[in-house]
Amino acid sequence: METDSLYLRLAAHYRRAILGGVLAPGDRLPSVRSLMQSHHVSLSTAVQACRRLEEEGLVEARPRSGYFVLRPRRPVLAPVREPDVSRTPDPAQYVGIHDRVSAFIARCEAMGSGSNFAMAAPPAEFFPVEALKQAMMRALRRHPEMLCSRVPPQGHPALRSVLARRALEIGVQAHPDEVIVTHGCIEALNLALRAVARPGDTIAVESPTYFGLLQVLESLGMRALEVPTRPQHGMSVDALDLALQAYPDIRAVVTIPNHHNPLGCVMPDAEKARLVALCERRGVALIEDDTYGALGDAGPPPALKAWDTTGNVIYCASMHKTLAPGMRLGWMLGGRWSRRIEMLKFAQTRPNEPLAQAAVADYMGSKSYDRHLARLRVRVRNQREEMADAIARHFPEGTRLNAPSGGMLLWVELPAGTSGTGVFERALRDGVRVAPGAMFSNSDRYDHFLRVSCAEDYTAATARAVRLLADAVAAEVPRTARAAA
Amino acid sequence: METDSLYLRLAAHYRRAILGGVLAPGDRLPSVRSLMQSHHVSLSTAVQACRRLEEEGLVEARPRSGYFVLRPRRPVLAPVREPDVSRTPDPAQYVGIHDRVSAFIARCEAMGSGSNFAMAAPPAEFFPVEALKQAMMRALRRHPEMLCSRVPPQGHPALRSVLARRALEIGVQAHPDEVIVTHGCIEALNLALRAVARPGDTIAVESPTYFGLLQVLESLGMRALEVPTRPQHGMSVDALDLALQAYPDIRAVVTIPNHHNPLGCVMPDAEKARLVALCERRGVALIEDDTYGALGDAGPPPALKAWDTTGNVIYCASMHKTLAPGMRLGWMLGGRWSRRIEMLKFAQTRPNEPLAQAAVADYMGSKSYDRHLARLRVRVRNQREEMADAIARHFPEGTRLNAPSGGMLLWVELPAGTSGTGVFERALRDGVRVAPGAMFSNSDRYDHFLRVSCAEDYTAATARAVRLLADAVAAEVPRTARAAA
Numbered sequence: 001m002e003t004d005s006l007y008l009r010l011a012a013h014y015r016r017a018i019l020g021g022v023l024a025p026g027d028r029l030p031s032v033r034s035l036m037q038s039h040h041v042s043l044s045t046a047v048q049a050c051r052r053l054e055e056e057g058l059v060e061a062r063p064r065s066g067y068f069v070l071r072p073r074r075p076v077l078a079p080v081r082e083p084d085v086s087r088t089p090d091p092a093q094y095v096g097i098h099d100r101v102s103a104f105i106a107r108c109e110a111m112g113s114g115s116n117f118a119m120a121a122p123p124a125e126f127f128p129v130e131a132l133k134q135a136m137m138r139a140l141r142r143h144p145e146m147l148c149s150r151v152p153p154q155g156h157p158a159l160r161s162v163l164a165r166r167a168l169e170i171g172v173q174a175h176p177d178e179v180i181v182t183h184g185c186i187e188a189l190n191l192a193l194r195a196v197a198r199p200g201d202t203i204a205v206e207s208p209t210y211f212g213l214l215q216v217l218e219s220l221g222m223r224a225l226e227v228p229t230r231p232q233h234g235m236s237v238d239a240l241d242l243a244l245q246a247y248p249d250i251r252a253v254v255t256i257p258n259h260h261n262p263l264g265c266v267m268p269d270a271e272k273a274r275l276v277a278l279c280e281r282r283g284v285a286l287i288e289d290d291t292y293g294a295l296g297d298a299g300p301p302p303a304l305k306a307w308d309t310t311g312n313v314i315y316c317a318s319m320h321k322t323l324a325p326g327m328r329l330g331w332m333l334g335g336r337w338s339r340r341i342e343m344l345k346f347a348q349t350r351p352n353e354p355l356a357q358a359a360v361a362d363y364m365g366s367k368s369y370d371r372h373l374a375r376l377r378v379r380v381r382n383q384r385e386e387m388a389d390a391i392a393r394h395f396p397e398g399t400r401l402n403a404p405s406g407g408m409l410l411w412v413e414l415p416a417g418t419s420g421t422g423v424f425e426r427a428l429r430d431g432v433r434v435a436p437g438a439m440f441s442n443s444d445r446y447d448h449f450l451r452v453s454c455a456e457d458y459t460a461a462t463a464r465a466v467r468l469l470a471d472a473v474a475a476e477v478p479r480t481a482r483a484a485a
Numbered sequence: 486m487e488t489d490s491l492y493l494r495l496a497a498h499y500r501r502a503i504l505g506g507v508l509a510p511g512d513r514l515p516s517v518r519s520l521m522q523s524h525h526v527s528l529s530t531a532v533q534a535c536r537r538l539e540e541e542g543l544v545e546a547r548p549r550s551g552y553f554v555l556r557p558r559r560p561v562l563a564p565v566r567e568p569d570v571s572r573t574p575d576p577a578q579y580v581g582i583h584d585r586v587s588a589f590i591a592r593c594e595a596m597g598s599g600s601n602f603a604m605a606a607p608p609a610e611f612f613p614v615e616a617l618k619q620a621m622m623r624a625l626r627r628h629p630e631m632l633c634s635r636v637p638p639q640g641h642p643a644l645r646s647v648l649a650r651r652a653l654e655i656g657v658q659a660h661p662d663e664v665i666v667t668h669g670c671i672e673a674l675n676l677a678l679r680a681v682a683r684p685g686d687t688i689a690v691e692s693p694t695y696f697g698l699l700q701v702l703e704s705l706g707m708r709a710l711e712v713p714t715r716p717q718h719g720m721s722v723d724a725l726d727l728a729l730q731a732y733p734d735i736r737a738v739v740t741i742p743n744h745h746n747p748l749g750c751v752m753p754d755a756e757k758a759r760l761v762a763l764c765e766r767r768g769v770a771l772i773e774d775d776t777y778g779a780l781g782d783a784g785p786p787p788a789l790k791a792w793d794t795t796g797n798v799i800y801c802a803s804m805h806k807t808l809a810p811g812m813r814l815g816w817m818l819g820g821r822w823s824r825r826i827e828m829l830k831f832a833q834t835r836p837n838e839p840l841a842q843a844a845v846a847d848y849m850g851s852k853s854y855d856r857h858l859a860r861l862r863v864r865v866r867n868q869r870e871e872m873a874d875a876i877a878r879h880f881p882e883g884t885r886l887n888a889p890s891g892g893m894l895l896w897v898e899l900p901a902g903t904s905g906t907g908v909f910e911r912a913l914r915d916g917v918r919v920a921p922g923a924m925f926s927n928s929d930r931y932d933h934f935l936r937v938s939c940a941e942d943y944t945a946a947t948a949r950a951v952r953l954l955a956d957a958v959a960a961e962v963p964r965t966a967r968a969a970a
Binding site: 109119123130146150153184212216219323326327344347348353355 | 583671811
């Protein structure tokens, strides 16, 4: 009688073939009869091996056809480690995050071509270029005088209406007059922060968080307090509560609740409700950056603003990731700070120019926009899953990864002691760009992380670049970690 | 023999007819023969009266045709009073100038139609709408992907090149890479101030100055120190020197050296050189707002930046007044603060969207732009002179006015004790909008002033509106002033 280990060895053989890409999703596994013949095993062993692979989610049985390789739906890597939510880090001020980030960005930009896993922006062909061009042409033909007339205050009425209507999908009731159109989400964040806080004030943010937010805080002379954040559930409300008690000078919380950058996670509804209630109770403004929400695989998760009954939440969003990176349009709902935000917007850049707004309102009000979003979500999801598979296949043992349910970002935890910045340097030499974890914190807490952006179609070139990246990671894994693995 | 007073009385009769508009520029004065018959005077008296009017610049003799009414080329009103340049006012911080100005603006905007002497922006038909529309269409056809691609850093290369080339005309040598494209001059001013100063710092400005600048300072939490400013020569460099000695915490000077808003004056070249040298010597940044320079009757006066050899001058300008108010494009040269300004621009709004820049570069690089500017200057000059004439004719005695050599603004000093805000209220009820002096200072120093904008074609409706405005002024002149007049 054959031992148990025989069917396990057989399963392991085919597992490697699947994870290594020798057998691709959709491929048929050799039939049970072929397995018996090729490997000289019994029917029982062949069947047990197939069932084992089926349990692991690597193949599926199709009646009367055999076993077929599946696209792995669950991460085959362990999830990213949870933080200690009882620690409350010190606020950091002007630690040079801007220069650090700028240096990374400049070095990436200096490399004109090659695979780009650093940039969280899909190429133009992912967006409805032709339809937007036509919408711009129509707006120009109808109202060319817009180019040379005074601009309407706070935004073009048609766009404000469309945005208020779209906000219903994320659970937010807003009158068009409350919508303030901005130069991207970044201006919205600036205005929100300037409305509720002053230089020297402390602002609670996720840890890790979007480097652009850290740059904004540094440029405004505000201090970032990085709140422990759970990689699959977002900012820890309990840790925030502790921080608010420890630091009474925290003026605001800035959070990315939906498809967080860089974590990719969505804060569960119950946590969203708790977070909104906590900030309200403590009298701390809650600023929400919803840049990625619309890229949820199953549509946009609800905004924090949906739980806001008192105007304590400032909602900020943009069209960069979903529609038109080159038009630089964002928008916000100012809650109880609306009037002050309108004043600051007027004093900072005046209202936005109307032409682009008219065109985008035209397109966003149409069914074409919904069809585009649906296609974009599928495309981004496929890229993300291909990338996750490839990382699972090629990155060294000890790598950890979550499986976000939307967005284009993967937050990769490298084996302990591996320098993400070292990986960045090595990969750059090989023509591959990636964002090292050091960009996402004022501390060095995430230096053994990478943010891998899946913004481009997954092609043979992408596959080659992932392997180069995996080689760079492997070369940076410290010997001790390699020995332990 | 007739007395001297007779020809003087006859001249006064026709002077009134001319200043009152009964005889318009270009009209023929009655012939000497007609004057003799109508007024029963001698040939000598009729000729003396005509010569007197000729000496006053009211009529001109054309050989064998008689005397014709001239457009008054010299102001018939006394110039605005000079300030006491030895006084150094206290810095003012957050005194609510923003709310005050916003209230004026909102009340003007609530009135949809009627003559608008409050707004310093010509209507769309003054600008090359069709040519800009075509340039936008070309840019869209050539590079529609710009709408959905990442934006180039600090500005579109073609626009940066055109602006650097255009800067030569105002005496400025700048490499295209130094040009930073912004959302209007207002963002440029924000970035310049944020680069060189912090909240709580004191900034020296002209007195009076553009209300938008006072709003920016208030929104940034900076203190404005209003430096005595000569209505025909701009900021007093001597007064500034005193102020810099009295207040060592002054971090920057912001000035509008060319066709100042609201004064209309141009700082003489020698004063520009002194100002640049003083700021350099005292280690105080000099920020220049050149919004109106290009509207000089004889072309743009040189920029302060032309005298800058050390990078201590930050140059800010826009295309709102000269090309396309609705495109909201501005630009700046950051001098020695360029890198910090680039950082702040990135953190505040990211680089501007490229489409509008490509189109404007296309147009500004063409001869059409020069032709448009030449036409615009003539049109604005005519409007300004018509308005000055009308004010001279209709405003009560004691009114004072300068005659700027460019731009679209007139700074009108009303008889002592007349409330400009009272005039604003009365005129608004009659459907006429004007900017009261109170908008241009944190003090009440200019409450007996009006800024009259000549941004619209001077039509019969304009003439009626000026008379309504004159009536409002007359009604606000205090009895004591009326008795004295």
